[in-house]
Amino acid sequence: MALPIQEILTGLSLGSRYFLVAIGLSLIFGVLGVLNFAHGALYMIGAYVSLTVVQNATGNFWVGLIAAGLAVGAVGAIIEMGLIRRVYDRDELDQLILTFALVLIISDLTRTVWGSGNQTMATPELLASNVQFLGTSYPAYRLFVIVVGFAAMGVFWYAIQRTYLGRLVRATSSDRDMAALLGVNVPRLYTGVFFAGSFLAGIGGALAAPMQAFTPALGDQVIINAFIIVVIGGLGSFTGAFVGAMFIGLLQSFGVLVASGVGQLLPFLAMILVLIFRPEGLFGGEEQ
Amino acid sequence: MSNETILGLPARRTAIVAFALLVVAPFVLPTFQTYVLSEVLVLALFATAFNLLYGYTGLLSFGHAMFYGGAGYALGIFLRDVAPSLPFGGATPLVAFVVAAVLGVLVATAIAIPVGYLSVRLEEIYFAMLTLSFSMALYTLVNQNYFGVTNGSDGILVLLNTANLFGFTLSLYDRVTYYFVILLVVAPAMYILWRVANSPFGLVSEAIRENSERASGLGIDVRRHQWAAFVLSAVFTGIAGVLVAPLHSSLSPGASLHWSISAEPVIMTVFGGPYSFIGPTVGALFYRYIRWGITQFPMLEAHWQLVFGALILVIVVFAPRGVSGLLKWAVKRVRGDGGEST
Numbered sequence: 307m308a309l310p311i312q313e314i315l316t317g318l319s320l321g322s323r324y325f326l327v328a329i330g331l332s333l334i335f336g337v338l339g340v341l342n343f344a345h346g347a348l349y350m351i352g353a354y355v356s357l358t359v360v361q362n363a364t365g366n367f368w369v370g371l372i373a374a375g376l377a378v379g380a381v382g383a384i385i386e387m388g389l390i391r392r393v394y395d396r397d398e399l400d401q402l403i404l405t406f407a408l409v410l411i412i413s414d415l416t417r418t419v420w421g422s423g424n425q426t427m428a429t430p431e432l433l434a435s436n437v438q439f440l441g442t443s444y445p446a447y448r449l450f451v452i453v454v455g456f457a458a459m460g461v462f463w464y465a466i467q468r469t470y471l472g473r474l475v476r477a478t479s480s481d482r483d484m485a486a487l488l489g490v491n492v493p494r495l496y497t498g499v500f501f502a503g504s505f506l507a508g509i510g511g512a513l514a515a516p517m518q519a520f521t522p523a524l525g526d527q528v529i530i531n532a533f534i535i536v537v538i539g540g541l542g543s544f545t546g547a548f549v550g551a552m553f554i555g556l557l558q559s560f561g562v563l564v565a566s567g568v569g570q571l572l573p574f575l576a577m578i579l580v581l582i583f584r585p586e587g588l589f590g591g592e593e594q
Numbered sequence: 595m596s597n598e599t600i601l602g603l604p605a606r607r608t609a610i611v612a613f614a615l616l617v618v619a620p621f622v623l624p625t626f627q628t629y630v631l632s633e634v635l636v637l638a639l640f641a642t643a644f645n646l647l648y649g650y651t652g653l654l655s656f657g658h659a660m661f662y663g664g665a666g667y668a669l670g671i672f673l674r675d676v677a678p679s680l681p682f683g684g685a686t687p688l689v690a691f692v693v694a695a696v697l698g699v700l701v702a703t704a705i706a707i708p709v710g711y712l713s714v715r716l717e718e719i720y721f722a723m724l725t726l727s728f729s730m731a732l733y734t735l736v737n738q739n740y741f742g743v744t745n746g747s748d749g750i751l752v753l754l755n756t757a758n759l760f761g762f763t764l765s766l767y768d769r770v771t772y773y774f775v776i777l778l779v780v781a782p783a784m785y786i787l788w789r790v791a792n793s794p795f796g797l798v799s800e801a802i803r804e805n806s807e808r809a810s811g812l813g814i815d816v817r818r819h820q821w822a823a824f825v826l827s828a829v830f831t832g833i834a835g836v837l838v839a840p841l842h843s844s845l846s847p848g849a850s851l852h853w854s855i856s857a858e859p860v861i862m863t864v865f866g867g868p869y870s871f872i873g874p875t876v877g878a879l880f881y882r883y884i885r886w887g888i889t890q891f892p893m894l895e896a897h898w899q900l901v902f903g904a905l906i907l908v909i910v911v912f913a914p915r916g917v918s919g920l921l922k923w924a925v926k927r928v929r930g931d932g933g934e935s936t
């Protein structure tokens with residue numbers, strides 16, 4: 307029985323990383339109506355910022371994690387204020403192309419600053435060991451990532467459903483003009499939402515950094531998975547982003563057992579099936 | 595129909611002049627420039643075929659690489675595995691190329707019929723996502739070499755040979771010769787697309803783009819029409835795909851089927867301007883020559899993605915109708931001023 311538990315844990319830790327990207331993508335789409343192609347690139351910056359802060363400045367993983375979140379959040383806020391704001395009223399295609407152009411620019415800048423080679427980062431000492439868990443030995447760091455993923459979902463759910471700010475966000479996403487009439491500072495809220503989504507992407511990237519070697523192509527790999535997840539879960543649905551992320555994580559980790567490479571094919575097949583039979587996504591239309 | 599125009603110029607005359615220039619070009623240009631122009635022709639067809647679906651019908655496909663690369667792969671595999679055993683003597687290389695090209699276009703069509711049927715039931719971003727997932731599924735299948743004939747991520751070589759026709763030799767791999775092959779296919783294909791865009795079919799497409807509910811109220815079967823436009827767009831994309839594979843002499847999942855290839859006609863169309871027939875062609879011209887221009891400066895070449903991305907930003911933010919919108923405006927301006935001064 308050791309094997310399935312290993313696969314489940316691997317799937318959940320993959321899913322937790324995916325969730326942190328997908329939730330930001332979904333939040334920005336749900337509130338601003340923009341499908342941000344550059345979201346994967348923001349995640350990638352998170353990995354690099356954390357690498358630099360840990361290796362060259364502080365040596366402290368936790369400082370790196372927060373720094374990555376804040377730095378990427380700031381980049382997101384600047385992008386929203388400087389560029390995205392200009393195309394809210396335009397075609398979806400214009401928005402998609404604009405964020406695609408940002409992908410090119412961000413990848414190039416990343417290559418210029420950090421080089422195009424493989425980067426690796428050590429696991430923080432506190433979590434470098436294996437733990438005995440349900441009769442199997444598993445890396446503590448991966449368990450930690452799972453905890454962060456579930457905790458992020460909890461905090462996020464609470465913030466959106468139970469706080470005043472969450473109500474403002476929900477109100478603005480369902481009727482922007484009405485919210486503006488009621489005195490909500492919509493431009494500032496939009497910038498704030500973009501900051502929050504980017505912050506989570508930055509944290510996600512920083513968390514992923516010790517788990518695999520990465521290059522400036524990291525963003526391209528991540529964005530497609532994030533698209534799959536938010537489409538399966540339902541664009542703009544937070545529960546959907548969580549369930550979708552865990553589902554894709556598990557699908558990829560179990561896919562390896564079926565045949566090599568199937569793990570890469572299954573997510574696309576899942577996306578096709580969901581779009582054909584339930585285009586609004588598994589949890590689409592349930593929340594505002 | 596004398597009032598048809600391209601960039602504000604009379605359409606027929608402009609097209610004839612452009613074709614004449616394209617025929618003369620390889621005799622004037624260096625071989626490398628002929629090669630670049632070959633690419634421009636193929637990309638123009640790719641983008642125009644894409645725009646039949648996007649600009650005219652209002653459906654943003656983010657998976658057109660599936661037809662472009664799919665047709666190319668069918669051609670490449672046929673040339674590699676079947677062509678050497680064909681019994682046509684000296685004419686074999688030419689016959690093989692023609693048969694492989696037809697086969698490639700048929701494969702693109704065969705993919706488009708079911709994929710289009712399923713995709714057009716969705717709208718806007720969901721349509722884009724479904725086309726993206728179909729094309730990425732094909733990318734993964736080819737990349738993992740599930741069919742056993744695609745050679746995985748290494749891709750395959752696409753080589754044309756010299757045909758002997760009654761003592762007359764035709765080196766298909768020769769840059770100039772192949773340029774004329776491309777021109778001979780692209781020019782009529784563009785003419786057909788022009789006729790389609792300016793036919794009742796094209797008008798119905800535009801009606802659907804502007805207001806599909808009203809179009810439906812007028813008795814148009816919207817889904818069926820969108821499906822037809824989808825398949826038609828895929829057929830011409832397939833033609834571009836079978837032309838480009840021998841031009842590049844190679845196919846690989848990353849350079850033929852990846853979503854970033856699907857992004858190319860989208861970028862070219864936005865560059866050129868989506869709501870005109872000639873927009874994507876202007877876009878293809880700009881797209882290719884900007885990239886070539888960038889390679890001329892080592893400083894820019896090292897950062898071509900940055901330069902390119904910045905350019906896209908500027909065009910999207912400041913010129914929503916693309917370069918062809920600007921050109922049209924400029925032509926009007928020049929002609930208008932001329933009219934006033936006399």
